[in-house]
Amino acid sequence: MKLLSQTQSEGQAQLLATIARDCLIDEARLSPKPGLVDSRGNGAHHDLSLDLMERSAHSLTPTFLQLARQSWQRPADIALRETVGRLGREGERQMMAATGGVNTHRGAIWALGLLVSAAAMLNANASAQQMADTAALLARLPDNAAPKLFSKGLKATHQYRVPGAREEAQQAFPHVMTLALPQLLLSRAQGASESEARIDALMAIMTSLSDTCVLSRAGMPGLETMQSGARAVLATGGSATAKGRQALARLDSQMLALNASPGGAADLLAATLFLDRVCQPASCSF
16 A cells, blocks of 8 residues: 555545545436435425535535545544544534535435545555445444434334444445446446436445335335335336336336435445545456
């Protein structure tokens, strides 16, 4: 691993923060996303908008920068885990201040925050799998300063006995590594546009994710609708095909009728885009 000067490492930290912010914005703008905020409108949300999502993303840039700085070339230990947790909670407060108290990116702070830290720990010079594995090491460590809050997502994981965002990170982001990233690369290779490839990556996540945002809003029927609808999009050739676009439109209508929004899948898509960008071109092996 090549050691960088202080000036170079600061530049790398700023680059990681910028990429993380841009991935949040790219995810928010991507259209059409079933039930989610996108460039067409607010999806199943009454309190969210694209402008609010972009404002939130910009408010998190300083958090991602501090995470990269504090994690640079450090080992995964409890001291770093507690620093990452503290910075994440500070970032959440900054996000809430920027959005007037609306939770826009709480899940993304967790996923992207861990991956930004992992990238910095590895000197931004590693494969996607190495970054995911390093993030998992951090996620599995205790954070004794973390507040004992029972969030909607955690409530859903207990009620339906399914894994949530915590387990996804602790298991090295399997929905990103085994589903979304391979689908993103496959769709590109098959001639899909970048937007279509990203939609397909989102569908890949939605085929099996126990999305607690959907469970909280629409229960198990909503989750089953999301998963089967996403499978139908990919089974018909993905969003680059006419049948795939028809299946995507049906899924969008179903999610809106259920008032269900796959926010957890959206967070993991942003994580996918981050790893895709940080690892290109030579080291994006997984």
